[in-house]
Amino acid sequence: MYRVLLIPHEIDTRELRQALWAQRISHRITQDEEGQTLWLADLKQRDATAELVRRWQQGEAMPPPTASRSRGQVDWALLLRQHPVTLATLALCVVVFAAIAVWGDMVLAWLAIVPLGISQGALAVGTIPDALASGQVWRPLSPIFLHFGWMHLVFNMMWLWYFGRQVERLNGPGRMLFIVVLAGLAGNLAQYATGTVLFGGMSGVDFGLLGYVWLMSRRAPSSGFFVPQMLVVFMLGWMIFTMTDLAGFVGFGNVANEAHLGGLLVGLLLGWYHSRTSRRH
Structure with a gap:
């Protein structure tokens, strides 16, 4: 994100925000001690943004939307350009979920962390070295x-959509892919280390993204990352709650807690490292 303008706290920016979105200018407005900061996602839109800011500051009428599509219609081409890894990961999860509905346990056996099968009427469980050795x-x-x-x-x-969009927009798809793979591996291996072989879900990656976005927003505010503190408290509180016996008592048993923790630690480590690099730059 590129810092464009610092606006005093008492100024109402709603009209400016509406005009920017109407012109399809991706932006964010954050607040800190200095005031309200306008950030721009694409530097190619700098001139158009400057013109809108000028008209807004002088009290001129804001221009109407330039897009011809109807209100509420999604520009999928734009979303795909901006968030390819997030959308591809989301789509793959949906496809696998649909495949489970059609083929059932065959999909689970194919995607479980270790090979699974039936031998003499009992579940036969392989190991990760077995899986890797067989390709x-x-x-x-x-x-x-x-x-x-x-x-x-x-x-x-x-x-995934909430945090992944920030990572891709601000750090690019390469960083997003790296976090998904590393947090996914760490969460899965942490859960496997407990002796569990049949588990799944993107939540370990989600906690990794949470840790990354939170540390980037705290340690490198100029990076443009933002996450409400109450959301951080809620997600961390939820993770701790599911580790207790009370979670099972009220019907939230069988939660992959170790996967959550493994993904979160990866996200925090990556957030700490990259926020340090961002502050140097």
């Missing part, structure tokens, strides 16, 4: 695409 190199990561119910899928995709 099944996807297994250490693939459980992140498994979801076991609509609520499981919807909530994980909601947080």
Whole structure:
């Protein structure tokens, strides 16, 4: 994100924000001790932004929307250019969820962290070295695409979309892909270390993204990252709650707590490292 303008706290920026979005100018307005800061996502839109700011400051009428599409219609081409990794990850989770509905346990056996099968009427469980030796190199990561119910899928995709868009817009798809893979591997291996082989979900990656975005916003405010503190408190509180016996008592058992923790630690480490680099620049 590129810092464009510092606006005093008492100034109402709603008209400016509406005009920027109407002209499809991706931006963010953050608040700190100095005032309200206008950030621009694409430097190519700098001149158009400057013109809108000038008209807004002089009290001139703001221009109407330039896009011909109807209100509420999504520009999928723009979203795909801006967030390719987030959208591809989300789409893959949805496809796998649909495949489970059609083929059931066959998909689970194919994407579980270790090979699974039936031998003499009992479940036969392989190991990660067995999987890698047989060329099944996807297994250490693939459980992140498994979801076991609509609520499981919807909530994980909601947080993936919320945090992933920030990472891709501000740091690019390469950084997003790196976080997804590393947090996914760390979360899956942490859960596997507890002796569990049938688990899944994007929540370990979601917590990794949370840790990354939170540390970037705290340690490098000029990076443009932002996450409400109450959201951080809620998600960390939820993670701690699911680790207690009370969670199982009220019906939230079988939560991959170690995957959450493993992903979060990766996100915090990456956030600490890259926020330090960002502050130097």
